[in-house]
Amino acid sequence: MQKLTNTVRDYAWGSPTGIPEILGREPDGTPAAELWIGAHPGAPSGVEDTDLREWIARDPHTRLGAGSVDVYGERLPFLLKILSARTALSIQAHPSRGQAQAGYAREDAAGVPVDAPHRNYRDTWHKPELIHALGDFDALCGFRPLPAIRATVERLRAAASPADRPLLEAWLTALTPSGGQDDEAVALRAATDLVLGRAAEYGPLADRLAALDLPGVGADHPCRQGSAVDPQDTLREVTADFPGDAGTLVALMLRRLRLRAGESLALDAGVLHAYLGGLGVEIMASSDNVLRGGLTSKHIDLAELDAVVVYDSVEPQRAAPDARGVVRGATDDFALQRIDSAADLPIARSGAAILLCTAGGFTVRSGEESTELAGGDSVFVGADEPLPHVTGTGQLFVATTGLPAPA
Template structure:
């Protein structure tokens, strides 16, 4: 067991207080957006095994089979295939979508062949991997996820009574859904910027008005109006109105697969994702937007946001079921005075305590040759995390709530 020393990423959209409150530290006054746990080269966690802090990525690279286990290495190669985060949003993140694996491989190969520098601002594909992700709310958490039913979106837009939106309403009524969604999103992202900015201003004012009234779309209108306050005149405000607005309650989660447009708006959550940096943006950002490539990757089909709730197993583990193997997220709600919960040990795992305290007890470690063993113990306070290599048997007790991140192998 290794206590993780983690890095906080200070992105502009981050909360100044949420992660410090979780960690029990003083706010710096600057935004603290993401706490990273894992071996991603951008900000790997560090561990100290008695010779000073070393990047977890280096520890794994030195002995992949020993740290990850032979099954994980066989399935995913000699690297930890997921990144665990605490995400704290105080303003909307960019509206974005991720490619599937085949799209990522083709896009990466194309940009490499064209000589696009890997760190170029206009580069879309930084690696050959897909980037499915899961966000689980620790506080009420607002987001956008997937296209709303086209007929319902037409109704929502029509109620705004903004003249430049009427052609979109007509398209959503008249065309087959996938064609309509593609045509409207294309029109929004390729429109004259000055004219679109005026449309966004009119739409934001109308959304403010309707959000203050009762109605089935009032919470969504309030969310869109808030987005417009952060990104005045941005075409992404109109693009966001094509998507389902969802508010997660603590413990609820969203799974975001390839091609699903989404944005996180506000709240604190635990996020897990495949180790990739491939993002195509639709708006709500000053960063590069490649409209043709975006339209090639987006899945133009409506679906509900698909809110996930954990499924309890007899072991006490509560699992968020997803259709991919690179990560598996679960949690343990450990009561006061409860017995230790043995954890599966075949795969590598990261344990994150989000409330209370957790005690990890490992196998007996000999003090001297021939002497009785003494069990290793590690205490995690709220906000602290640990890496447990594959093959290391650990039992967990509380009282506290612990998220467990591992792989399916």
């Protein structure tokens, strides 16, 4: 077992309190957005005299397991994080593995440097994700049904100034089903392209719409379908942090979810999403491939986003734990087990594992070796090491590659 030292990322959207509280540190006002635990080259965890990425590279078949290397190469296929958001993250989607491989090769052939700000594909991997809420956690995930989006725009049009109505009429026209094949997908794509493609007009419009004094509506109103809150509340929240950003109107078209503590949300390739706020443990495939569509100052490539996004109104995938407390994402790149209380309990793992304590205290034993974990502590257990057993109470998370479902 290798005790890890991890990096806190200070992105501007981060909360100054959530991660320091887990780590037992006094908040100093600096945003603490993410704690990275893993071997991602952007901020690999420290171990012994080096970092986890280099340490794995010294003996990948032993430390990851031959089966993992055969599928994922000589790399830890997942990245574990604590995520603490004060404001919204960018609206984004991730490519499938095939799209990532093709996009990476295409940009390489075009001579785009891997670290160029306008590069879309920085590696050849997909990036499915799973977020497990440690408290109330708000997210936008996938598109709402077309009738709900239309009802929202119609409500705004009724209250908007005459000067703003032509833009809203154009938006409604894009959202109108034509009766053809893939009707919903065509309309959702057209509406997204309209708003983002004419950002100079729709960005300022979003600010004016957010300022409208609309009467509240009940949960049974047509515009509320697919949204845990009044969509106007979502618009006000995101425009307060991203004034003039047309992506705030895309946010109105997305499903608004509220996860409660202990609930999880899984995201596959092509799902347009944005986390709005809250504290959670996140696990994802280790990749940097992100296509953004708004709520950001970073590069937006609308054509490439169009090629990646799945334009449908399918319900988001809420991931329920199995009998062992294991939740799975949309792929086998990772699985996450939560343990609240244990007495010499064997963990569920496939290959290498990372154990992270977010509250309380646990003893981890692997063969004759043992270590203590308190809030914020983490440990890497190689595939060649004896199966770890844990004892303690609090919150312990075990990250590993995909696991077979229990019989």
